[in-house]
Amino acid sequence: MRLVDLLPVLCLLFRPLTATFADDAYHIDFHHVLLGIPQPRATFLHRPSATSKASLLYTLSNRSVLGAVNPRDGSVVWRQQLGAGNGLLRPVFGESIIISVVNRTVQAWDAAEGRLVWDWTSPDEITNLEISQYGGGGQGIYILTQGEGAKATVRKLSEHSGVLEWEYHDESGNIPHGLSISAQGLYFVASHSAILQGSKIKVTTLNPSDGISLGVIHLSTDADLSDDDSMLTLESTGFSSLVIWSDRNLKSLRINVLGTNNIYVARLPIEKDEPIGTVQISTSATKGGAIDLLVHCKFRAPDTTSHSAHLYHFDAVSESLKTVYHLPSVQGPAAFSIAIHDGNTYLVRTTKRDVTLFSSISEHHLEQWLLQPKFHSPSTSAYDIPFAVSEVVVREKSSYGVRSAVLHSSGDWEMIQNGENIWFRPESLSGVVAAAWAGTDGSRSPTRELKTESHSHIAAAYLHRIKRHARDSKSFPQWIQGIPDRIAHSLFGIEYRSQTTGFERDSFGFHKILILATDSGRVFALDAGSNGKILWSTQVSLIGKGPLWEVESIQVDSDIALIRDFGGLELQVRVTDGIILDNQLSSAEVDLKKTITVPDMSGSALPIKVKADGTVAVPQRRHSGLEMMIVTRDDNMAIRGWTLATSEPVLAWAFLPRPNERVISIAARPLNDPVASIGKALGDRNVLYKLLSPNLLIIGALKVDTSSASFYILDSISGRVLRTLTHPGVDITQPINCVLSENWFAYTVFSNLTERVAQNGAVTQAATKGYQIVVSELYESTLANDRNPLDPASSPPNLHPRAVDASVHDNGPHMVSQTYLVPAAVSFMTVTSTSQGITPRSLLCVVPSLNSVFAIPRAYIDPRRPTERDATSMEAEEGLFRHEAALEFDPKWALNHMREVQGVQTVITSPSLLESTSLVFAFGNLDLFGTRIAPIGGFDMLGKGFNKIQLIGTVVALAIGTGVLAPLVRKKQTDSRWKGT
Numbered sequence: 001m002r003l004v005d006l007l008p009v010l011c012l013l014f015r016p017l018t019a020t021f022a023d024d025a026y027h028i029d030f031h032h033v034l035l036g037i038p039q040p041r042a043t044f045l046h047r048p049s050a051t052s053k054a055s056l057l058y059t060l061s062n063r064s065v066l067g068a069v070n071p072r073d074g075s076v077v078w079r080q081q082l083g084a085g086n087g088l089l090r091p092v093f094g095e096s097i098i099i100s101v102v103n104r105t106v107q108a109w110d111a112a113e114g115r116l117v118w119d120w121t122s123p124d125e126i127t128n129l130e131i132s133q134y135g136g137g138g139q140g141i142y143i144l145t146q147g148e149g150a151k152a153t154v155r156k157l158s159e160h161s162g163v164l165e166w167e168y169h170d171e172s173g174n175i176p177h178g179l180s181i182s183a184q185g186l187y188f189v190a191s192h193s194a195i196l197q198g199s200k201i202k203v204t205t206l207n208p209s210d211g212i213s214l215g216v217i218h219l220s221t222d223a224d225l226s227d228d229d230s231m232l233t234l235e236s237t238g239f240s241s242l243v244i245w246s247d248r249n250l251k252s253l254r255i256n257v258l259g260t261n262n263i264y265v266a267r268l269p270i271e272k273d274e275p276i277g278t279v280q281i282s283t284s285a286t287k288g289g290a291i292d293l294l295v296h297c298k299f300r301a302p303d304t305t306s307h308s309a310h311l312y313h314f315d316a317v318s319e320s321l322k323t324v325y326h327l328p329s330v331q332g333p334a335a336f337s338i339a340i341h342d343g344n345t346y347l348v349r350t351t352k353r354d355v356t357l358f359s360s361i362s363e364h365h366l367e368q369w370l371l372q373p374k375f376h377s378p379s380t381s382a383y384d385i386p387f388a389v390s391e392v393v394v395r396e397k398s399s400y401g402v403r404s405a406v407l408h409s410s411g412d413w414e415m416i417q418n419g420e421n422i423w424f425r426p427e428s429l430s431g432v433v434a435a436a437w438a439g440t441d442g443s444r445s446p447t448r449e450l451k452t453e454s455h456s457h458i459a460a461a462y463l464h465r466i467k468r469h470a471r472d473s474k475s476f477p478q479w480i481q482g483i484p485d486r487i488a489h490s491l492f493g494i495e496y497r498s499q500t501t502g503f504e505r506d507s508f509g510f511h512k513i514l515i516l517a518t519d520s521g522r523v524f525a526l527d528a529g530s531n532g533k534i535l536w537s538t539q540v541s542l543i544g545k546g547p548l549w550e551v552e553s554i555q556v557d558s559d560i561a562l563i564r565d566f567g568g569l570e571l572q573v574r575v576t577d578g579i580i581l582d583n584q585l586s587s588a589e590v591d592l593k594k595t596i597t598v599p600d601m602s603g604s605a606l607p608i609k610v611k612a613d614g615t616v617a618v619p620q621r622r623h624s625g626l627e628m629m630i631v632t633r634d635d636n637m638a639i640r641g642w643t644l645a646t647s648e649p650v651l652a653w654a655f656l657p658r659p660n661e662r663v664i665s666i667a668a669r670p671l672n673d674p675v676a677s678i679g680k681a682l683g684d685r686n687v688l689y690k691l692l693s694p695n696l697l698i699i700g701a702l703k704v705d706t707s708s709a710s711f712y713i714l715d716s717i718s719g720r721v722l723r724t725l726t727h728p729g730v731d732i733t734q735p736i737n738c739v740l741s742e743n744w745f746a747y748t749v750f751s752n753l754t755e756r757v758a759q760n761g762a763v764t765q766a767a768t769k770g771y772q773i774v775v776s777e778l779y780e781s782t783l784a785n786d787r788n789p790l791d792p793a794s795s796p797p798n799l800h801p802r803a804v805d806a807s808v809h810d811n812g813p814h815m816v817s818q819t820y821l822v823p824a825a826v827s828f829m830t831v832t833s834t835s836q837g838i839t840p841r842s843l844l845c846v847v848p849s850l851n852s853v854f855a856i857p858r859a860y861i862d863p864r865r866p867t868e869r870d871a872t873s874m875e876a877e878e879g880l881f882r883h884e885a886a887l888e889f890d891p892k893w894a895l896n897h898m899r900e901v902q903g904v905q906t907v908i909t910s911p912s913l914l915e916s917t918s919l920v921f922a923f924g925n926l927d928l929f930g931t932r933i934a935p936i937g938g939f940d941m942l943g944k945g946f947n948k949i950q951l952i953g954t955v956v957a958l959a960i961g962t963g964v965l966a967p968l969v970r971k972k973q974t975d976s977r978w979k980g981t
Contacts, residue, residue, distance in 0.1 A: 033079075065081055144363055346359060346452070350388050390405075433517055433551045520549065547642075639697075689781065698714075710725065723815055776818075821887065865883035
C-alpha cells in the first residue's frame with residue numbers, strides 16, 4: 001500500500017485537533033471589524049456617562065449596525081446588529097443611555113457597554129424620534145409613527161423603562177414631517193397642499209405631560225413640500241425649535257420659530273448661473289438662548305464641485321435674524337460641521353487639502369492645519385465628503401485642538417486630529433456579494449503555461465515557449481538584484497516585495513490575492529497573507545446611487561478578473577492594479593440567470609448563457625468539441641441536463657421532484673477537489689473503493705404541506721437518482737444547506753431524530769428535535785476489494801432526452817450515513833481544499849447565532865464511527881472512535897477564536913503551495929475574515945522555533961572545522977605509515 005494512503009490514518013491518531021494553533025492566532029489571520037457606512041443624522045460624539053471625561057463616537061450605519069468607536073484608535077468598543085431598515089439614533093444627555101430606532105422597535109442601550117436596557121415595539125413604522133430632558137412632565141422620549149395612508153400618531157415613552165405614557169392621533173390626512181421639542185413645548189409638524197399653489201405647514205402644539213393639543217398654527221409657503229426635492233428641516237436648540245424650508249429655486253430660506261406666526265427670510269448669496277445641488281442645515285444654541293444657523297451649499301458642475309457656507313444668528317428674545325458672515329466658495333470636496341465648547345460655537349471646514357477652524361463671530365480662521373499625506377488604504381476617494389462630525393478643545397487662549405470623523409464618498413471613515421490622520425476604517429468593504437481567489441502576483445502559473453503548450457500544435461507550442469522565455473528574461477536583472485533581499489527575507493523574515501510586480505514574495509502560496517465585489521459597486525483586491533491589506537479599489541461607474549449591485553460571479557484567469565452581474569454587465573479588471581480593461585453591458589439579457597464558461601476550439605474561455613427559465617442559449621462560437629453536460633434549474637423547480645456535443649445545446653434529461661416539493665438547494669463537487677486515494681484502507685488491510693464520480697449532484701427539496709425534506713443524489717450525466725434520503729417533521733423556517741466533496745456529502749436540517757434510549761433495562765425509541773448535520777459516504781460496493789459496475793468508467797453517459805422520476809431510483813451505490821445533533825443552526829457549509837487532496841478535509845460551518853466559523857475535523861463526522869459500542873482494535877487503527885449523537889462545537893474548532901465575526905454568509909477556500917494548509921476566507925453583509933488552516937498540522941513546514949541562523953552557523957562551523965582538521969588528519973595518517981614501515 002502506498003504511504004500516501006496511510007498518511008491520513010496516521011494523522012488521525014492525534015485526535016485532539018485544533019483549527020489554529022494558539023501562537024498563530026491573530027498572526028496568520030485577519031479580521032475587518034466593520035460597522036457599515038455611517039449615516040449623517042445618526043453619527044455623533046457623545047460622553048457615555050456624566051462622569052466620563054472622554055467621548056465615544058456613536059453611529060448607526062446603513063447596515064443597521066449600532067456601534068461605538070474609540071476616537072483614539074478607531075477600534076470598535078461595542079456593536080449591535082439591529083433589524084434591517086431605516087434607523088434613527090439619539091443621545092440622552094446627562095444619562096448613560098442612547099436611544100435607537102429601526103423600523104418599529106425603540107431600544108435603549110447602555111452607552112458604555114452596549115447592553116440592552118429596554119425595548120418597545122410600535123404597531124406602526126416609526127419615522128421620527130426626539131428626546132427631551134426638560135422637567136415639569138416634559139422629560140421623556142417622543143416618537144412619530146405613520147400608519148396606513150397618512151394617519152400619524154405621536155407617542156411618549158419613559159426614558160428609564162420604555163413604558164408608553166400617552167398617545168396623540170392625527171387623522172386629518174396631512175403629510176407628517178416630524179417632531180421638535182424645546183423648552184417652549186412639543187410640536188408636531190405636518191403639511192398639506194394649498195388651494196392655489198404651494199403647501200401649508202400645520203404646526204400642532206402638544207402638552208408634553210399628557211399629549212393634549214394646545215393649539216394649531218398654519219404657515220403658508222410657495223414651495224411644494226410634498227415633492228421629494230423640497231427641503232423642510234426641523235431644528236431644535238433646546239431653548240426654541242425652528243422649522244426651515246426653501247423657496248422653489250433654493251435661493252433663500254424661510255425660518256419660523258415653532259409656536260409663532262412670524263416667518264423670517266435668509267437670502268443665500270448665490271449667483272444666478274451657479275447650479276446649486278443640495279443645502280445642508282445645522283444649528284447650535286449659544287449663551288443667552290440665541291441660535292447659530294449654518295447653511296452649507298453644495299454646487300455641482302459637470303467637471304467639479306464647490307462648497308460655500310453661510311452663518312446666520314437668530315435671537316429668539318428679540319426675534320431678529322442677522323447674517324454673521326459668508327465663507328467664500330472652495331473647489332473640490334468639503335464638509336462643514338459645528339462643534340460647541342463651553343457654550344461657544346465653532347465651525348470646522350474639512351477639505352482634501354486642509355482643516356480650518358472658525359468662530360461664530362468672524363470669518364477669519366482661528367486655526368488651519370494642512371492635511372498630511374494619506375497613509376491609509378487606496379480605496380479612499382476624495383471625490384466627495386458627505387459629512388463630518390467634530391470636537392473642539394480650547395487649550396489656551398489662542399490655541400485650539402480639533403478632531404473630526406470624516407466620511408468619504410467611497411464609504412471609508414477616518415479620524416483627522418489637527419491635520420494628522422489618526423486612524424482609518426474601510427467601511428466600504430461591507431456588503432461583499434462575491435469573491436474569488438487570484439494568484440500570489442496575478443501572473444500566469446508555469447503549470448498552466450506548460451498545459452497550454454501541451455494542447456497546442458508543435459510549432460505553436462515552440463513559438464509560445466520562445467515568447468515565454470523572452471518575457472521571463474526581462475525580469476532577470478531584477479531577479480539578480482533581489483538576491484540579497486530574498487536571503488534576508490529567508491533568514492530574518494524581513495519583508496521583501498518583488499521589483500517587477502510589487503507584491504510580497506511568497507514561497508508557500510499564503511499571499512494570494514482576493515478579488516471582492518460589494519453591493520455598492522466597488523471592486524477590491526486584498527492581500528490574504530498581509531492581514532487583509534487593501535491593494536487597490538475601483539468604483540464601477542455604471543453603478544450609481546440606484547439599486548444594489550447584484551453580482552453573479554467573479555472568475556479569475558491569470559491576471560484578469562472577469563466580473564458578471566445579473567444585469568448583463570461583464571467587467572474585466574486587471575488583478576495587479578485594478579484598472580478596468582473592458583466593460584460590456586447588454587440590455588437585452590434581462591432574463592439572464594447564470595453564465596458559465598467552457599473551452600472553445602482555441603482553448604480560450606467561451607461564455608455560455610443560462611436564462612431564467614433554465615434554457616441554455618446558443619454559444620456565440622464553437623466550443624472545443626468535447627461532450628460536456630450543463631445542469632440548469634428553472635423557476636418551476638425542474639433540474640435539467642443539457643449536452644454540448646453539437647453546436648447547439650440539446651436537452652438530455654429532466655429531473656422533477658415529487659409533487660408539492662420545491663428545490664431549495666443544490667450542490668456539486670468543487671472545481672478543485674483532488675483525490676489522493678481511490679479507496680479507504682480498513683484496519684484489516686482491505687480496501688473499500690470510493691465512488692469518485694465528478695458528476696454527482698445533491699439536490700435538497702422541501703415539501704411544505706407535510707413539513708418533510710428530501711435529498712437526492714443524482715448522476716448529472718445520465719440523470720439517474722442514485723440515492724434518496726427523506727426527513728419528516730422538518731422546520732421549514734430553518735436553514736437547509738448541502739455540501740459535496742470527494743465521495744461524501746453533508747447537509748443540515750432541523751427535524752426529529754429518533755434514537756434508542758435505555759431506561760430500567762428496557763430499550764425504547766425517543767424522538768429528539770434539533771439541528772442536525774447528516775454525513776454520508778458513498779462506496780462502489782458493500783464488499784471490500786470489490787469494484788462495482790457503478791464505476792464511472794463503466795457507466796456510459798445518456799445523451800438522449802428522458803424524464804427522471806424522483807420517486808424511483810436505480811440500485812445505487814453503497815452508502816453509510818450518520819446523524820449528529822449540533823447546538824445551533826448552520827447557515828453555510830463548505831470544505832477545505834489542498835493542492836493534492838492528501839490532507840483530510842475539514843467541514844467549515846458558519847454559525848450566525850455564535851458569530852463564528854467552525855472547522856469540524858473529518859474524524860469527528862466520519863459516518864463509519866461505531867454506534868452504541870467502543871471501537872475495535874482494527875477500527876481504532878482507522879482512526880475511528882465511539883459515535884456520540886450530540887456533536888458540540890468545540891471552542892478549539894473556532895477559526896475566529898475570541899472574535900465575533902458578524903454578518904458572514906459565505907466561505908470560500910483555496911489551496912496553498914503546502915499540502916498541509918488551506919486558505920479560508922469568510923465574507924458577507926458585514927465582516928470579512930481570513931485565515932489559513934492545517935487540519936492535521938503543518939507537517940510540511942518548519943515551525944517558528946526552527947533557527948535557520950543556528951543551522952547555517954553549525955554547517956559553516958563544521959565546514960571550517962573539517963577544513964582545518966583535514967590537513968592534520970592527512971599528516972597524521974602519512975606519519976603513521978612512515979613510522980610503521
